[in-house]
Amino acid sequence: MSVDPVYQFTGEQILKRIDEVYPQIMAQLERNTEKYIWGSIKDVEDLRKVRMNAMQQFLSYYDQGLEAGRYVYASLPSLPFEDHQFDLALCSHFLFLYSDHFDLEQHIQGMRELCRVAAEVRVYPLISLDGTPSKHLPVVMEALAADGIESLTQPVDYQFQKGATQMLVAHAV
Incomplete structure (x- = not known):
C-alpha cells in the first residue's frame, strides 16, 4: 500500500505534471552531478531512462492500483489508518x-x-x-x-x- 497526495490525480494528470517538471529536475541533477555516486546508474542520461521507465510502469498499473486500494490519497501528519495497522x-x-x-x-x-x-x-x-x-x-x-x-x-x-x-x-x- 502506498500513500501520497499525488493519488488525488488521474494517471493522465500525473503524466502531464511529469512532462512539465521533469526537464527542470534533470537540469538540476546535471548541475549537481558531484553530489551523487555514479555506479549502477552511470550518468544523468542513464538515470533519466531508469526513472522514466519506472514512471511508465507505475502509470500503466495506476488505475488498477487505485481500484484495488493500493494507492491511498493522504499525507502526513494525518493518515487514514488504524493504530498499528x-x-x-x-x-x-x-x-x-x-x-x-x-x-x-x-x-x-x-x-x-x-x-x-x-x-x-x-x-x-x-x-x-x-x-x-x-x-x-x-x-x-x-x-x-x-x-x-x-x-x-x-x-x-x-x-x-x-x-x-x-x-x-x-x-x-
Whole structure:
C-alpha cells in the first residue's frame, strides 16, 4: 500500500505534471552531478531512462492500483489508518530530505503518525537536499524517546546521494 497526495490525480494528470517538471529536475541533477555516486546508474542520461521507465510502469498499473486500494490519497501528519495497522512503514525521500521545506514540528508529527500506524518505521535518507545531515534528526529522535518510541540509525547498503548512508528505524519499546 502506498500513500501520497499525488493519488488525488488521474494517471493522465500525473503524466502531464511529469512532462512539465521533469526537464527542470534533470537540469538540476546535471548541475549537481558531484553530489551523487555514479555506479549502477552511470550518468544523468542513464538515470533519466531508469526513472522514466519506472514512471511508465507505475502509470500503466495506476488505475488498477487505485481500484484495488493500493494507492491511498493522504499525507502526513494525518493518515487514514488504524493504530498499528501495519507491521512496517517506509518513508522514502520525504522526511529529513526536505528539512529546509518542512519545519521540526512537521517532522516530529510525521514520525509520530508513522509510528502510530506501524510497529516499525524506516526512513531514508537522513540528509537534506544539500547533502548535509538533517538538522531535525537529533531533536526528532529525542521527541520520539519521550513518547516511548525507540529510534536508532542503521547503515544501508544502497547509496546514490553522497552522504546518504543511514536510515532511521523507530518502534515502540
